[in-house]
Amino acid sequence: ASLAEAVYLLGERLAPEVRQRVRQEVERRIFKPYLAYGRRHWWHRADMNWNGVCNGAVGLAFLRLERDPATLAEALDEVLEGLEAYIATGFEADGGSLEGVGYWNYGLMYYVALAELLRERTGGRLDLLAAPRLRDIARYPLAVALSPGLFAPLGDATEQQALAPGIVQRLAERTGVEGLCGLLASPQGMDGAGAMAKLAIVLRNAAWWDGELRPFPPAAQDDAYLPHCAVIRFTGQAAGGRPLALVAKAGFTDGHHSHTDVGSFILHVAGESLLCDPGRGRYSRDYFRQARYENVFCNSYGHSVPRIGGQLQSPGPEFGGRQRYRGQIVDHGREGGEKYVRIEFQGAYDLPALRLAQRVLALDPATGLVRLDDEFGFAGEPLEVEEALVTWCPVEVEGRLARVLGGGSVLEIAIAEPEGALWRAERLEEACRANGKEGVLTRLSVRLPTGALRFRASMVARAR
The missing domain is CATH 2.70.98.70 (Beta-galactosidase; Chain A, domain 5)
Structure with missing residues (x-):
């Protein structure tokens, strides 16, 4: 996804041989294998964050580089099939994640990035973030927050956890869960900051985050109950x-x-x-x-x-x-x-x-x-x-x-x-x-x- 974003954004400012080499390698390593046997991968319909990461990143790459409409349609059909399973089974009925806030953040980074690009490319006809279930999923970090920058580290999680600011702000705006932005803290030294150092995520953090660190939200200071988690x-x-x-x-x-x-x-x-x-x-x-x-x-x-x-x-x-x-x-x-x-x-x-x-x-x-x-x-x-x-x-x-x-x-x-x-x-x-x-x-x-x-x-x- 990062190479695809770079080629798309820089275009002819890159040497022709560089653009061609990137397209060839992405085609050989990602596009052809995914179309041939992507559905056989354990993560394609998995009930976990790796579904969102892999299908989301593949979808971004196809949208940026694939020129043939029929091939793009075939690829997106496969991507959306996997992501539908991610949203349906990768979170509990109450919207919570048994994988913890870190993996909530990791999987949704690519899901939200792809969802907004699809909304843009289809003129709003395909809007994944409009689904009511996304509102419950967006509320989850508010239910397990402890204090600014700290979350209950249940399972393979860490207490100090950085959230992708641009992704979180866009998710908050699209779902109406505004208190979510109050959980953002400076990511310096926090777990999860490295996962955000991918170009596709860096760009969206820069474009979508307004740079504000808001007060710790009231919803994170109230009682909370996630019955299915x-x-x-x-x-x-x-x-x-x-x-x-x-x-x-x-x-x-x-x-x-x-x-x-x-x-x-x-x-x-x-x-x-x-x-x-x-x-x-x-x-x-x-x-x-x-x-x-x-x-x-x-x-x-x-x-x-x-x-x-x-x-x-x-x-x-x-x-x-x-x-x-x-x-x-x-x-x-x-x-x-x-x-x-x-x-x-x-x-x-x-x-x-x-x-x-x-x-x-x-x-x-x-x-x-x-x-x-x-x-x-x-x-x-x-x-x-x-x-x-x-x-x-x-x-x-x-x-x-x-x-x-x-x-x-x-x-x-x-x-x-x-x-x-x-x-x-x-x-x-x-x-x-x-x-x-x-x-x-x-x-x-x-x-x-x-x-x-x-x-x-x-x-x-x-x-x-």
Whole structure:
């Protein structure tokens, strides 16, 4: 797509032999293979971002370089067939993406670029962005935003994520989701900035973005619920009126970029995640094979979920699991001044004896107090339960009290039940080095006494 854009824009300012060579190579490497067997590629109708990237980029190249109307029509028919599947299946019914904001951005960059070029070339007769579903898809980043430039890094995502400004502004204008532009931040040093350094995207960022960095939008500071993604966000205030967000997820443990993290949550206060989702590990060949879930950044050892009977949550069939494992948000609402969510996640473990694993997270939006209440049930003798919370921040442990030392806040986590349960802290230094992380993830854990079926703790963030 970038070569096609360059030849189209520079035209005769390029030497004839350069123009001819580009056309020959694009014809040989892209056009002929795509028309011959493009539909056989796994990504052509895939329910993921690579569909949008590949079909969108191919479509842009055809529109810029193909001179034969019949060939162009054939190619666009194939491109639009793939992209129709992308929009229909690459996002959940609520418009959310299980791949996270980074892949939402990556796939839509090329989709939006192609959609607007098609609208221009057809005089508005073909307008992909006019579909009502695009409005729900455009809202997704607003539902998982934590603070300016930061998003819930569920699955293979990163917390600090750059969005393509021109693409986002055009999508916001075309769908009417104006708050989306308030999520734009300077991309310098952010993950995803490299993906935008393609000519087709650079040009549209320059042409479509007005250069403004707007205030963080109200829609990103409100509660949000994505029922089909099984993600919920509560907002409130910590001490001193500092903004707080509590994000929790259920859902499945399989998918293109999924982790075994059902029931995990993030506690974010004034721009920093005191309890985190660690995001993706280092990409490698094994990371996308069955060894994927030996990596603590993918498996539940590196997430804020319990280990039960010595077992972690089980991956789905895409990466060697026996079946689909899942949890679900069974209830959420307000009660007694608190916002709460109830998650049942026994189905995330390959443990027939586990009959109940239920987590309730409750937030007092006025004070920022968070309550964690986990309950377990078994067929027969209870299995051992080890609770866990993870953080990138330094940690202090004093028996039943743990302190997470953030840059601007101290999170105090006090065990209320059961008696005899004590915190311990484990620094996952080797795993972090192996995954190229600058910081060190710490796993706070509590081994429940034999026979204990409930764990309760309270958390409150205070300014440092």
